[in-house]
Amino acid sequence: MTNRGTRTAEPEARRKTTARGGDSRRQDLLEAAARRFASRGYEGTSIRDIARDVGMLPGSIYYHFTSKEELLVAVHKEGVLQVMEAVRKAVSKAGDDPWDRLTAAAEAHLEALLGKNEFSPVVTPQFTRGFEDPLRSTLIAQRDEYEAFFVSLVNKLPLPSGTSRQLFRLALLGSLNWTLTWYRPGRKKPATLARQMIGLYRKPLE
Amino acid sequence: MTNRGTRTAEPEARRKTTARGGDSRRQDLLEAAARRFASRGYEGTSIRDIARDVGMLPGSIYYHFTSKEELLVAVHKEGVLQVMEAVRKAVSKAGDDPWDRLTAAAEAHLEALLGKNEFSPVVTPQFTRGFEDPLRSTLIAQRDEYEAFFVSLVNKLPLPSGTSRQLFRLALLGSLNWTLTWYRPGRKKPATLARQMIGLYRKPLE
DNA sequence: TAGTACAACAAACGATCGCTTGTTAGGAGG
DNA sequence: CCTCCTAACAAGCGATCGTTTGTTGTACTA
DSSP: OOOOOSOOOHHHHHTTTTSSSSSSSHHHHHHHHHHHHHHOSSSTHHHHHHHHHOOOOOGHHHOOSSHHHHHHHHHHHHHHHHHHHHHHHHHSOSSSHHHHHHHHHHHHHHHHSSSSSSSHHHHHHHHHHTHHHHHHHHHHHHHHHHHHHHHHHHTTTTOTTTTOOOHHHHHHHHHHHHHHHHOOTTTTHHHHHHHHHHHHHHHOOO | OOTOSSSSSHHHHHHHHTTTTSSSHHHHHHHHHHHHHHHHOSTTHHHHHHHHTTTOOOOGGGHHOOOHHHHHHHHHHHHHHHHHHHHHHHHHSSSHHHHHHHHHHHHHHHHHOOOOOOOOHHHHHHHTTTHHHHHHHHHHHHHHHHHHHHHHHHHHHHHTTOOOOOHHHHHHHHHHHHHHHOTTTTTTTHHHHHHHHHHHHHHHHO
């Protein structure tokens, strides 16, 4: 529904001008773009779609972002930042036990991924597929910064020798991220899901 | 490179007419479309791209398919069929042990997913995201037929009571399918990867 | 050899795409 | 009061989109 019907942008949007700090409209654009990119994909989303969502004319977007591509990069960066912050906080609140710390990270990860956050779906590496290489590398670099977090958590795990830590991490992240394709809210809380998945791996390895 | 430079379609394509059974050109279209869809996405692929790849004018595609959407459905169906056939064959050649049968299925699954097959990337459920609902349901239905295979394999597994078979299957398929986002050919064979991943789950549970 | 079906070409349709340009309303600061 | 800056509007650019229509060369068939 949003505000499809209104032919001309309502003055309400206008009034916001310099009402607060300033980034308000830019943030609106980021969120609208994230929602669209997540549900319809980058190519499936037009500048006009996003403009309509925030109540603005298409051309006006180019005051805030120099190109559609720059908007994508900004959305991706914001998404990575939000998830990274959530995980960092959760881990810092956890105890010293390596498994507990990994579990806390997995819980925060899934909560961000499956929760209300509109940015997180854009953060998954699968989203990266299909972009040309200068852009693609930029996104992957942003994402790798986050994934490095899990590398260090897994490295501190007391695993039996012979277990590839890399394979373990990739398998675990695969299980977690894959929930995006089948999870339906309500059935089970994301944090519970995360704990159960860790359990699947933990039992045989500790 | 392909045949970008040739302005007019070379007569070579013409000669193929009724050379064999007949489906030859249609199959070419399916393969070209699959490659494009896999690398650039559905929205990122134009009818003109596909036409150029097979050496045909854009309008000519509509002799074989009534719409771009129908082409997508056909590509998806073909992909599911190919992977399903490979897995079915592998399992039938495996022994009676449930773990062996699951391992055989996982190996075939990954070989199809990461191998030369251009259809398989299109088959993953993540590809389904972003389509509207009549189309989306069609694709999911095709895909579910394949996934049912894994349901029955997991159900016959001797798992300790208390382990959710559904969660186990989703986690495993997640690990396997996620390889698409990070696997680079050459390092390790897909089948080896599949075995090692199963091993991650197997040890503690049997 | 005439007729028919096939598989493609050639050209264009209207719609939509990302983006550019020129303009304007309204606060902020001298 | 005047100026400047901000954040938008209004309009349209050329390119490309999926698709349609009419035509044509070729191969089978009677």
